Amino acid sequence: MEIPHSLLIRLKENEKIAQKFNEIEISILTILNFQDFLERLLFEISDKFSIGYIWISIIQESSIAKQLHDIQDSELLRTSTAFVPKEEFLSVTQNSLSPLLANENLGVFHALVPEISNYDMGSIAIAPITLDGTVIGSINQADKDKNRFEPGIDTSLLEQLALKVSLCLSNVTAHEQLKFLAFHDPLTGLLNRRVMERILEREFQRAKRYQIELTLLFLDLDDFKSINDTFGHDNGDRALCHVSDVLSRLKRDSDIVARFAGDEFVVILPSTSKAQAEHYVGRVIKNLKSTPLSTNDTNFFVKLSYGISTASEKGIDSSKLLLKEADKRLYQAKEEKNKT
DSSP states (O other), X not given: OOOOHHHHHHHHHHHHHHHHHHHHHHHHHTOOSHHHHHHHHHHHHHHHHTOSEEEEEEETTSTXXXXXXXXXXXXXXXXXXXXXXXXXXXHHTTTOXXXXXXXXXXXXXXXXXXXTOOOXXXXXXXXXXXXXXXXXXXXXXXXXXXXXXXXXXXXXXXXXXXXXXXXXXXXXXXXXXXXXXXXXXXXXXOBOHHHHHHHHHHHHHHHHHHTOOEXXXXXXXXXXXXXXXXXXXXXXXXXXXXXXXXXXXXXXXXOEEEEEETTEEEEEEETOOHHHHHHHHHHHHHHHHHOOEEETTEEEOOOEEEEEEETTSTTOXXXXXXXXXHHHHHHHHHHHHHHO
């Protein structure tokens, strides 16, 4: 039986589209960081399919939302990424894993569109993407042409694209997590000691070269063993994360907070006097006093001791001595507390 000419044309078109999808997959397969991966993905889809609008929607509560929020130097991602509350995303997409097509009542999809966009949409295609089996967002395409994504057309190639993107995204996420753990403390998310020491050396040399102030805070929790013994190690971890959060929330953008070891933290304060550092740590202690942690129908407070050293002090001629002096003063502060 002879195959109708129209079907032959359609088969050839599908073959060309499949080839383009394959080219996109090859292009993104070896990329192992979020920014390059998403930028290349958006560019390739737009370039190969002449799509009027292409963007991604990410569920705010998803595991990758924070990393994407932290990408500040990509104009393309800032203008082509929408962060959507999970409940709203699932409502708009009807909690479906299959691509959605629409060319009427497009206002219901407004939540998935980047705030700064001004898309003139006649039709839209939404392809949910997953990470480890959980929906974390979607790849969205739209066009002025009302018939471009008309409901009822075959979405199998869109499904393939979403699946391939999800698989590649899993590789990127795993690599990014390994990279994060190489530089950060896994419990608090703060920079680890090794990275902190490198940054401290850089800031110390800069302070000496340009004769600017540099102050270091060395802190640890009071009676941390007692917290673990009384409330359990899970609450000990909560206490460490609580301190980490307060230190990070009250610092300036230029300040560096790191977990040194155990219950010890270090804060590097560039262009900061000792008096300014005292003010900062005073705010931290005040905040901890006003925000107890709750467990088993009881509250407990986290308390800190600290030591301060500055690069301008006599005899401090290296970053190691700056750190050692702050550590010594922390020990002295704890000794004074124990006497009272």
